[in-house]
Amino acid sequence: MGSLVAVAEKRTALYDQHVEAGAKLVPFAGWEMPVQYEGVRAEHVAVRTGCGVFDVSHMGEVATEGPQAPELLQRLLSNDVTEIEAAGAQYSVLCREDGGILDDLFTYRLAPDRFLTVTNAANHPKDAAWMAEHADGFDAEARDVADDYAMLAIQGPDARELAGKLFVGKLPPRMHTAVLPLHDRAGGGAEALVCGTGYTGEDGVEVLLPPEAAPALWAALLAEGATPAGLAARDTLRLEACFHLYGNDMDERRNPVEAGLGWVCKEATGFIGSEAVAAAREAGPAEKLVPFALTGPGIPRQGNEVLADGEPAGTVTSGTLSPCLEQGVGMAYVRAELAEPGTELEIDVRGKRRAARVESRPLYPKKEPKED
């Protein structure tokens, strides 16, 4: 055996709870994270039919504050930050000058001049540095506050009813936030930022709170009947919903137009990369990211080649067996003329050509939401 170089993975505030719940823990973006508990399919189905809870404390946070915080974020983020109403939320991408995507992000407006942006764990140090660096010249600062927060995602058709019991006050509607005290049933004592957002295609909330308050909330959620769900189920859920995964479905070599994220880019705001994005939009992308499903057996995987009429036509960026559709599904970059739903493709799955068809988004449509 070679020399052992120990690189300590960070543990979230819920590490002991994961071990207790029987989690399989794996290294992920510098963190030791639960990939699954009882089993991926059971966890996936729990989120589609009931309520699942995910520890997503590996996600990073950047606080942007100051009189010119909106102007700073308008320069950094691709979307129109002035459209975020009080206690609102907005999805956007962070671009380089050449339009390459640095990360995709949710930004919450906590006060007129105070925002919190949630980053992907693997990109967080890069994002935080980029944002701080570009604050020069603005009367505002962008601060890395990742250590201040644990984050739980409570998702599923029953998520709101269940989570509602654990906070004092009304949960925020979709794409809004509320600062709510934890109910005594969830340990009390702390306030949480509750956000009507998620990454599963189901209704639910994401909760940012002080790490020391997270174990009591987690325990209360499980006591109320939430199913602990791991990163593997998070991935199959987001893929059925056709949400992008940074590092798979886009990276710095892709611009938002080809990644299908042109809708979060408002070039008129003059954000960093807006000229490149405008040019890409004008020229039209050579390739487009599309969802697809296999029409027969097999499971597509990241890196598989896509063929059309026997000729190379693109590459799979994400693939799995959809637990709800019970078929192989994925996302792939294909030549733009092949992006129409219904287009017949083949996926080369390790030497076997599997028939596939371009689908429309989402691959798995959410069931009608329950009334509030």
Add this chain to the structure above:
Amino acid sequence: MAEESYPDDLLYHPEHDWAKVEGDTATFGITWYAQDALGEVVFFDPPEAGANVKKDGPYAEIESVKAVSDVYAPLSGEIIEVNEALSDSPETLNDDPYTAGWLVKVKLSDRAETEQLLSVDDYKQLLENED
């Protein structure tokens, strides 16, 4: 999922496959350790009956939600039967890796190869060393 077990009437291959030899035929499968390492099996791509398999060579693929794994032949021979039921219910490999979860039956071409396989005690020793 099944409890960890390693039947003592099987022969084992270091790639976590088992063989049950009966006369000049053998049944192949994967061990409890292999299915546990894979996690929930969601897809078994069966080989064709009539195909030849070579000892230590891959002959089939098993996929779990996150990973693909080759299955290695513990012995050489010709596939005479494939467990077709696994295509419809691949999770059988997790529930019952030694009986209902068998993969293929093979007519052996060189019975002497069995001497190179591990006994249950040797295989358990190998697992301890891997941990």
